[in-house]
Amino acid sequence: MDVNFEYYRIFYYVAKYGNFTKAARALGNSQPNITRAMNLLEQEVGCTLFIRTNRGVRLTPEGERLYIRVSAAMAQLLAAEEELTDRTGLEHGSISIGATETALNIYLLDQLRAFHMEHPGIRLKISNHSTPQALRSLKNGEVDLAVVTTPADVQPPFQEVRLRPFREILVGGKTFTALGSQQLSLAELLEYPFICLGKETMTYQFYRQVFLSHGLELEPDTEAATTDQILPLVRAELGLAFLPEPMAEEALRQRSIVRIQVKEPIPERQVCLVYDRQRPLSAAARKLKEAVLAGGRGSIG
Numbered sequence: 001m002d003v004n005f006e007y008y009r010i011f012y013y014v015a016k017y018g019n020f021t022k023a024a025r026a027l028g029n030s031q032p033n034i035t036r037a038m039n040l041l042e043q044e045v046g047c048t049l050f051i052r053t054n055r056g057v058r059l060t061p062e063g064e065r066l067y068i069r070v071s072a073a074m075a076q077l078l079a080a081e082e083e084l085t086d087r088t089g090l091e092h093g094s095i096s097i098g099a100t101e102t103a104l105n106i107y108l109l110d111q112l113r114a115f116h117m118e119h120p121g122i123r124l125k126i127s128n129h130s131t132p133q134a135l136r137s138l139k140n141g142e143v144d145l146a147v148v149t150t151p152a153d154v155q156p157p158f159q160e161v162r163l164r165p166f167r168e169i170l171v172g173g174k175t176f177t178a179l180g181s182q183q184l185s186l187a188e189l190l191e192y193p194f195i196c197l198g199k200e201t202m203t204y205q206f207y208r209q210v211f212l213s214h215g216l217e218l219e220p221d222t223e224a225a226t227t228d229q230i231l232p233l234v235r236a237e238l239g240l241a242f243l244p245e246p247m248a249e250e251a252l253r254q255r256s257i258v259r260i261q262v263k264e265p266i267p268e269r270q271v272c273l274v275y276d277r278q279r280p281l282s283a284a285a286r287k288l289k290e291a292v293l294a295g296g297r298g299s300i301g
Helices: 005-017 020-027 031-045 061-092 101-118 131-139 174-181 202-212 227-235 245-254 283-295
Strands: 050-053 056-059 094-099 123-128 145-149 158-166 168-172 194-197 222-224 240-244 258-262 269-276
Touching: 005 020, 005 031, 005 056, 005 061, 020 031, 020 056, 056 061, 094 101, 094 131, 094 283, 101 123, 101 145, 101 158, 101 227, 101 240, 101 245, 101 269, 101 283, 131 145, 131 158, 131 269, 145 283, 158 283, 168 174, 168 245, 174 258, 194 202, 194 227, 222 227, 227 240, 227 245, 240 245, 245 258, 269 283
Parallel strands: 094 123, 094 145, 194 222, 194 240
Antiparallel strands: 050 056, 145 269, 158 269, 168 240, 168 258
């Protein structure tokens, strides 16, 4: 029996949807063509496969036996197509990521380096965002993934996964060397010029809440646009600032800045991956998401 394979493919979709019109829509074909193909298939196999009803079609016992075989074959073919698509995506795909500078510097860069070495054909587009900007870009579909720092206002259908905890330390330039042997309270800190990120950032809101919890009002003397700007400002003796400890390590080793102890404990923060659970990711973006999660603790927040 030499049956056109396309007939079996059409049979699969008609049986799956129980309707010629729905099958035609799924296949990008017309309903008359689908009906004609099924009539020809029934002629070729020599038996009735469908019982026509007012609501569509249902399989005969012979049709059900055929569907078991055909559906198993289609499952294998569809899986093979997806595998080939994924492989192509991992060779020539692209990924857009919204990341805060802190998240990029203390966590994401290492993951991207390893990922790029394994998948050199994938193009990476990294957008430098604050946490709110990164989440807006994710919501608008402008980025595939967001890697940000807490606090982050993450609402469904977004999912937040914590990757790495970090702490920030108080630092100052060389003119503040004498403070390195002291311990400042937050109230005493306000007596010195203070550098912080802008008021539109979650980092500012974080420190505002820290100071408010001790009955203090935070009023920075200098506002930086990005975290990377803070270290040069500290070196230029414009004031004291909190910096993620990993980003301050090299400058502390070089003794171009000094660490200052703070009496009150500064709460721990987190680097987080945020993604939209309702939006399918490309093969490349899925692979990067897996790599980023594997590199962190991967606890859902």
